[in-house]
Amino acid sequence: MTTSVQTELALGELRDSLRGPLLFPGDDSFEEATLLWNGLIEKSPALAVQPTGTADVVAAVEFARDQRLPLSVRGGAHNVGGTAVADGGLVLDMSRLRGVLVDPEARTATAQAGCLLGDVDRETQLHGLATPLGFISKVGLAGLTLGGGLGYLTRRFGWTVDNLLEVEIVTADGMVRRANAEENADLFWAIRGAGANFGVVTSFTLRLHEVGPTVYGGLIAWPFERADEILGAYRAFTADAPRELAVWMVVLRAPPAPFVPEDWRGKRVCAMPVCYSGDLDRVDEVLAPIRALGDPVFDLLAEQPYTQVQSYLDDSEPEGNHYYWKTEYLAELCDEFLSVWPSLAAECPIPEAQIGLLHLGGALGERDEDDGAVGNRDVRYACGVIGGWEPGEPGADGFPGWVRDAWQRIRRFSTGGNYINFQTADEDDERVRATYGAQFDRLVDVKTKYDPGNLFRSNRNIRPR
Numbered sequence: 001m002t003t004s005v006q007t008e009l010a011l012g013e014l015r016d017s018l019r020g021p022l023l024f025p026g027d028d029s030f031e032e033a034t035l036l037w038n039g040l041i042e043k044s045p046a047l048a049v050q051p052t053g054t055a056d057v058v059a060a061v062e063f064a065r066d067q068r069l070p071l072s073v074r075g076g077a078h079n080v081g082g083t084a085v086a087d088g089g090l091v092l093d094m095s096r097l098r099g100v101l102v103d104p105e106a107r108t109a110t111a112q113a114g115c116l117l118g119d120v121d122r123e124t125q126l127h128g129l130a131t132p133l134g135f136i137s138k139v140g141l142a143g144l145t146l147g148g149g150l151g152y153l154t155r156r157f158g159w160t161v162d163n164l165l166e167v168e169i170v171t172a173d174g175m176v177r178r179a180n181a182e183e184n185a186d187l188f189w190a191i192r193g194a195g196a197n198f199g200v201v202t203s204f205t206l207r208l209h210e211v212g213p214t215v216y217g218g219l220i221a222w223p224f225e226r227a228d229e230i231l232g233a234y235r236a237f238t239a240d241a242p243r244e245l246a247v248w249m250v251v252l253r254a255p256p257a258p259f260v261p262e263d264w265r266g267k268r269v270c271a272m273p274v275c276y277s278g279d280l281d282r283v284d285e286v287l288a289p290i291r292a293l294g295d296p297v298f299d300l301l302a303e304q305p306y307t308q309v310q311s312y313l314d315d316s317e318p319e320g321n322h323y324y325w326k327t328e329y330l331a332e333l334c335d336e337f338l339s340v341w342p343s344l345a346a347e348c349p350i351p352e353a354q355i356g357l358l359h360l361g362g363a364l365g366e367r368d369e370d371d372g373a374v375g376n377r378d379v380r381y382a383c384g385v386i387g388g389w390e391p392g393e394p395g396a397d398g399f400p401g402w403v404r405d406a407w408q409r410i411r412r413f414s415t416g417g418n419y420i421n422f423q424t425a426d427e428d429d430e431r432v433r434a435t436y437g438a439q440f441d442r443l444v445d446v447k448t449k450y451d452p453g454n455l456f457r458s459n460r461n462i463r464p465r
């Protein structure tokens, strides 16, 4: 029997065992099932499965393992490195699994692995509940959670994985396992920050907190010429801000949006995306240091639904554009950093670039460093040089190089850690090791136990021994 005949037989068995579609290049839905958010990454997968339940996931995992095919899992496809799709491999596209079950009494939500962030916020907010998730509603719950997860509620409630109670996961041996603090506790620990490495997670159970349904937030911006003053004020008020207040800071060119005065469109501004999820009676007092800066180019801060604050930036980084970025974690905003940071923005040749700062800290530091693989509990800010451009933009060949050079100028301020979910395809094993620091060897142990053949390697990879 020839190999191709064996493969045909195996494919026939796979087709028979699936309830969801098995797709090949040229099939109607193939492109949609394997599309990546980052248009810069080109991959040619061989086939895709769109599971309708855990049994389909088991069949696909066993097929890829037995056929020695590269396997990848596609959640929201937003990973900047394009790890959701394996070249020449089988893509498990989870997009048909988007159910969310909320238990308002127990304050938990169980979400299937194909959910986007907006799917979860939408259902939990029916009950005035939420868990910390990112601030672009089209990002996938799975990828975000498995790498740690951060957003406007992180200062109050920690990493997303600090709120993860349980997962269902299909491991490389085809077993369906439950992992939580008691059952398969080693696996659960590893999943909480390095989770793309150990199997296909099919559902996530998350702890919920009272949030909203309205919060105070939106976007406010000032001229870039005031960057030194604005940054100084940002450092001062984030130093003792209440945990209910999350303020990011981004230097970018103002988009041609209706809310931007016409003469400001395309000009550089210092913008602050804001979310205050505390007592609304205190909002004036809490936002006073921001409003005291005066004379904004625009001020869209207002009371609004939490789901709106979680989605109004959705179109700021459209799918299919090219993206390349570098990020670091910071323990503080020192004088030297503040003197370097605005110059990066001033010199940036990429029209749609964003030079960004996220304020973290708060609840992150309340747990032990080894509470989950995610670590990095000393981080108080994340900073990033975010390059984004349309395909074919003049000078684009040089943009990644510029981002790398700019990154070298901010690396020396890093805690030494960085966020695994922000790593690009060209970051090496040392970067992965640096992310996990002292937890790395323990992760290798868990990887060796559950995935000794490294079936799950289309990710920021932890190699088995």
Ligand SMILES: Cc1cc2nc3c(=O)[nH]c(=O)nc-3n(C[C@H](O)[C@H](O)[C@H](O)COP(=O)(O)OP(=O)(O)OC[C@H]3O[C@@H](n4cnc5c(N)ncnc54)[C@H](O)[C@@H]3O)c2cc1C
Binding pocket: 037, 072, 073, 074, 075, 076, 077, 078, 079, 080, 082, 083, 084, 094, 113, 133, 134, 135, 136, 138, 139, 140, 141, 142, 143, 144, 145, 146, 147, 148, 149, 150, 151, 195, 196, 197, 199, 200, 201, 202, 317, 421, 422, 458, 459, 460
């Ligand atoms: C525009 C934009 C905004 C962002 N904002 C935030 C933010 O606010 N907060 C934040 O924390 N991060 C943010 N991120 C980063 C984001 O967390 C990562 O890009 C993350 O990988 C996206 O998850 P995904 O499911 O969309 O990605 P995918 O590309 O589908 O998957 C990412 C990785 O996870 C693996 N994976 C996916 N599903 C599963 C599964 N079910 N089981 C096992 N492995 C799986 C994939 O194989 C892949 O390696 C943002 C990214 C973008 C592009």
